Structures are given as C-alpha cells and as structure tokens.
Amino acid sequence: MKKTIATIAIIGAATGASADFLSDLSISGTFDFETEYVYRASKLADQSFQPSVEFGYPVLGGDLYAGVWTNQPITPATTAITVGGIPVGTARAGIGNEIDFYAGYAYPVTDIFTVDLGATYYWYPESAGAGAINHTTEVYFGVSADVLLSPAVYFYYDFDLKQTLVELSIGYSLDLGEYLGAEGLSIDTGAYFGLLNTGDTSGGSATNFILNPPVAGLTAPVDNSNGYTYGGVTGDLVYAFSENVSGSIGVRWSINNDGDSGTLAGNGPANFFGSASQVWFGSTLGFSY
Template identity: 30%
Template sequence: MNIKKTILGASCANIALTSLALTSLTVTTPAYAGDVNWSLGTDLVSEYVFRGASLGTESVQPFVEVSTGNFTAGAWFSTQVGSSSELSADEVDLYAGYSVPLDGPITVDLGATYYHYPQTGALFATDDGAAGTYEFSIGLGLSEDTPLSPSVAAYYDVTLEAFTLEGAVGHSVGFGEKQGADLGLTVGLVDGDGFSYQWATASAALTHSITDDASIYIGANFTLNSDDNTLDLEKFADPVSGTAFLSATDDTLLWFGTGISTSF
C-alpha cells in the first residue's frame, strides 16, 4: 500500500515525492565538460519526512548519482525497517537535472523526477499516483560565496496536480581540516486539488571528512506543519476491511539522521 495516501488522507491522496531527510554530504570535485563524477551513499533516518509531512518511520535511504558538466542524474531509494516496513511500500526515485549558470552568482536549475512505488505497480505506470508520479521543477540559487546561500524552487507534480514552492538558506562552519557543522532552514507550501499546507524545517548536522572523497554526518531536524501530518505515527486498523495502516497525528516533529557518502 502507498503510505503517503494513508498519512496525508484521502483529500491529499498520494502527495508524492521524497526527502533525503538531512541530505547526505557528498564530496565532489568541479565538473568540466567531458568529466564524469559519481557520488553514492546512504542515510539512516529516525523518521521519513518529506516537505514537512511524515511518510514513514525508521528508514534506510541509499542513493547513487552521476554528473557531467552541468547535467546530473541519479536514483534514490527508501525502505523502512522494523515492523513498520510491513505497512508501507518501498520507494524508488529517478531524477535528472540541468544547471544553467547566469551572469553573476545566480544559477537556474531545471529538473524532472519520477517517484515509483515498486509494490503497487509496474515501472513508469502512474495509476492515479498509486504506482508513481511525475514532477518537474525550476529553481534559482546563489553561489556558496553568498551569505546564507539562499535558494528558491517551484515544483509541479503533473500526476497529482500538486504545486510546491520552497525556499531555503544555509550556513556551514568549519572546526578544522576535517570537522564542521551545517545549519539550514527550509520553508514551503504545498497546494493541490482539495488540499494545502505550509511547513518549516530547521536542521543542524555535524560532519567529518574520512578522506578527501568521503564524509559522514549526524544531524537533527525540527519540523513545524500547518496540518496534523508530521508527528506520532500510529498504527490503526480500518474497521471495515481490517487493513492496518499508519497515521500521523500532530503538527511538530523532532527527527534525526546519519549517513555516509563518497565520490569518485
């Protein structure tokens, strides 16, 4: 079953898409035309939270990404661990993006993502969002030299007819050659057919470079949500069918993540 429909309710059926939770820190080198860079890693999160909404409990979330020049493509996976894994579908996200540098520090990012739930349908089938959805995005970002590195992005899921607007700022602090801290704040709104909500997430992570090309992190996140879909995932049973499902019942959430990544 698709846990996203369960958590966000029938009015928000399958509001798809994923989160890297507190995104793994990927060490990369500058890419020039003809260069091919690979990045891979995995995260372990205490809660699967995406755009301010709980989509599952403890999850393992590996990824692989390749970039050349201004083009990037990758795959991201999520599967829950423990007893909750029996109640929710795995997720496989395939994505691609192209970065267009403008004059000055501004960059335009164009992207497309397919969100797929293997247990519920064939690859590239949509079935009203139960098996998968398609989303396109455009974003504006400033260079890392700009204070707080602000960015804004707009997303539209053509399957669910859902629009998302998201803004973010971040700051990194170094403690030495190998240790550091990353701080971030993300705010956004989601507006779909018959549903809408707003959220904000503050994040903090401690980082450590194992080698020049590999790093680990441990971090904490706190999310506020205008709707009751972020905290206290509880197990219920449908009184008619007896089907078990999970439901989120509050508007705040403290969740944690750790991960490792490398590039070559």
C-alpha cells in the same frame, strides 16, 4: 598496412575520447539512515535506510546530472483504524518502499546565480489497490545564489497529484577546523519553508486504498484536494575522512499546519500518521569522485 594504421588511429582516438569522457564524469552517492522518513514535513515511514547515487557531466558550461534515490523502511509503520470505536483494520503509515529517478541541468547564469531545471519520477512499489497512486511525475525549476546563507527558491509541479509547491531554503556551513583545530570537521545547518497545494485526484469517485486490508463500505472523501504550509531546520556534525569521503550525524525538526483531513500523495493528510511537529535524527556516509 594503410588500413592497419587507420584502424589503429581510430581505436586510439576512440580510447582517448573515452578517457576524456570518464575524466569529466562525476559520481557521488550517500548511504543514509533516518529514524523517521519525513518528506515536506509529512511523516511517510519510521526508521529507514536511504541509499542514493548520482552521475554528473559538464555540458555547455553547465552540469547535466541524473540519479536514483530510495527509501527503504526497516519496519513499515501502521496505525489502527476504528469506526464507532470498533477496530476495522490498519493503515500503513506512508508509502513503504520508494524509488525516485531524477535528471536535470544546472547552469550558472552569473558568478552568483545558478538556475536548475529537471524532473523526478516517484515510484512506490508497495502501493496497490483501487485508487492507489503508485507513481507520480514532478518537474521543478530553481534558482540558487552563491552568497552568504546560500539562499534558494524552487518551484515544483506534480502532474499526477496536480500538486504545486514553492520552497525557500537557506544553509550555512561552519568550519570547526578554524576554531578547534580539527581539520575536516564542520557543522552544517539549514532551514526551509514551503507552501504546498494538491488538487483533487479522485476523479470524482471515493477510494479505500489506504486501509490494509480494505474495509467494505469505508471510503476516503471524494474530494481529496489539500494544501498546507510547512517549515523545518536541520543540523549536522560533518567529518571529512578524505577529499572524497565524509560522514555526518545530526538532528532534524519540521512542522506543518495541515489538519486531519484531505490527502497528500494519495496517502492521507500530512498529519494522518503523526504529529504536525516532528523531531528525528539521521546519519550519512557519502562519497564523491
């Protein structure tokens, strides 16, 4: 009987602990559609779906989080490659499918400032061939402020690309319910500015991995280091269907000062597959619990 009571007590305690854990666990996700996939002002793909999911759990006064974000192009973009006016093949515009795994810890050091530390593993399943970079690992550290315009500054370093990045951002949400009587409707805006520098990842050898199919004798520069500044703005009309579900539609614009040489993420310069200035549209369906 004593053993039975003890067993029941253990099961009850475990059940209670499990219930407490689940009640503190948060989950959020989005299903996005973008007319272009533009990352740090560089176009990497055309029309794409971008589903994501993130889990969070409170730890030591902060929030531990981990998630997965993906980009799934509907139709991979390509561009013609010519040598002396003669077509020699095509180059894929960007990296095709992308799957990012990330984890981090955010801690409010004061009522205003929050620090954020984490890492992201970028995986490009379709990137292949000699010299191709199909995965990279990046760490980041950021500070954000809970004041007007929600300013934030983040520092990034990618070990595989030897890439450093500093990005500043601001954002503002205008509640239209106060002015139009439309409860749950808002306009969310944002702006960002970044400075990126990528080291030479060629290892001293020329590569030919952006061509599809590869062309004998046609190789990329030995020194594929690059750097540029960029910026952009976003604007979304957001509607909260409920406390946990929302949707949005909006427009984005970005610009960079990169040229037509150098390399970004092992896939050519930021402007190789598109203009230095991009305008595109996007929509999101999101949930959080």
